[in-house]
Amino acid sequence: MNIQEIRSWLAETDPDRLEELWDRADRVRRETMGDRVFLRGILEISNKCSRDCHYCGLRAGNSRLARYTMTEEDILDGAILARQLGLGTVVLQAGEHPGLDARWIAGIVRRIKDEAGLVVTLSLGERNIDELELWKRAGADRYLLKFETSNPALFKHIHPGSQTTGHTRIELLKQLHLLDYEVGSGFMIGIPGQTYDDAANDLLLLKRLDVHMIGNGPFIANPDTPLGNTPRGQVPNTELMTYKIMALTRILCPGSNIPSTTALGTVNTQCGLELGLQRGGNVLMPNLTPAKYKKLYAIYPTPLRDITDAAQLVAAVKERILCIGRTIGTGPGVSRSFMQQRQHHNEVPHD
Ligand code: SAH
Numbered sequence: 001m002n003i004q005e006i007r008s009w010l011a012e013t014d015p016d017r018l019e020e021l022w023d024r025a026d027r028v029r030r031e032t033m034g035d036r037v038f039l040r041g042i043l044e045i046s047n048k049c050s051r052d053c054h055y056c057g058l059r060a061g062n063s064r065l066a067r068y069t070m071t072e073e074d075i076l077d078g079a080i081l082a083r084q085l086g087l088g089t090v091v092l093q094a095g096e097h098p099g100l101d102a103r104w105i106a107g108i109v110r111r112i113k114d115e116a117g118l119v120v121t122l123s124l125g126e127r128n129i130d131e132l133e134l135w136k137r138a139g140a141d142r143y144l145l146k147f148e149t150s151n152p153a154l155f156k157h158i159h160p161g162s163q164t165t166g167h168t169r170i171e172l173l174k175q176l177h178l179l180d181y182e183v184g185s186g187f188m189i190g191i192p193g194q195t196y197d198d199a200a201n202d203l204l205l206l207k208r209l210d211v212h213m214i215g216n217g218p219f220i221a222n223p224d225t226p227l228g229n230t231p232r233g234q235v236p237n238t239e240l241m242t243y244k245i246m247a248l249t250r251i252l253c254p255g256s257n258i259p260s261t262t263a264l265g266t267v268n269t270q271c272g273l274e275l276g277l278q279r280g281g282n283v284l285m286p287n288l289t290p291a292k293y294k295k296l297y298a299i300y301p302t303p304l305r306d307i308t309d310a311a312q313l314v315a316a317v318k319e320r321i322l323c324i325g326r327t328i329g330t331g332p333g334v335s336r337s338f339m340q341q342r343q344h345h346n347e348v349p350h351d
Helices: 003-011 015-033 072-084 102-115 129-138 152-158 167-178 196-209 239-252 262-267 272-278 310-323 336-347
Strands: 036-046 089-094 119-123 142-144 182-185
Touching (some): 003 239, 015 239, 036 072, 036 310, 072 102, 102 129, 119 182, 129 167, 182 196, 196 239, 239 272, 272 310
Parallel strands (some): 036 089, 142 182
């Protein structure tokens, strides 16, 4: 699919044509990934952040937010709970903060591997290569770092004070590949200033970077941030646009793991997650962060009626998967694209 075709899908409004897009994405998903939906437990381990991203409620400049870092024992308990609930993976996510000591994280990764035996995904922002290497050696399997937008000028605009133009994130994604991480990335849909060309380029960049997990969620305005009241750009941050992007992502990157994101579940609390799974998605990420911390991980406003008990939450998520005729994946749920990359590397003779 070339950039013109992608652009024309992004602008498509005809319901019959869109049905074709959903069918095509769903067929590709079924043929490459099967019917299983994998569950990843998320633990939001700290909301401290030294960056000032214009879209994110965790930004350093948001003085209205009380800050926390979960204790090591809380994190371990969360991982063990994930294991008990039958999840194969735990994702540790946080703001980007040097105070989140690299050796402390490495120790936690080691303990999760030893005591819970889970696949560990880290999503701790832009950290240096030595730290990423340390965490890999400690046993981390996956790293999630969204490039947010492929447009360097827009990246710079929404990441003030960043010495970079967004290329650091893209460079880091390449480094993560070299370190043998299973690599996750993605972008925000409808961030103010994003054009259709930008969104099409975002999709093509995901393909070029050959990322293994792709989380593209709708931008949700947070009134406590500079982008809280900005008029939207050309790309609407709507539910429909999110489905289009999920479907196109599946068609362009057939072997990747694609979650129906929490942000999608927020814009349509009734059936957003299900529709995402029927339009390219194959992963859900129940949030296992203890309630006392969860409300402080305020990237964007979320409805308060979330189920707080983790066991009930996971049971409800499983029910939603079974209701649309899909099955529950068990174990790590490695992406097809990562397995193919591994096979390819193993076939290349070492000199
Ligand atoms: N500090 C880490 C983790 C960030 S939070 C990092 O920078 O990688 C995870 C994701 O939340 C971000 O990558 C971004 O894509 C998303 N996000 C932040 N603010 C958002 C908003 N207002 N609406 C939608 N998604 C948002």
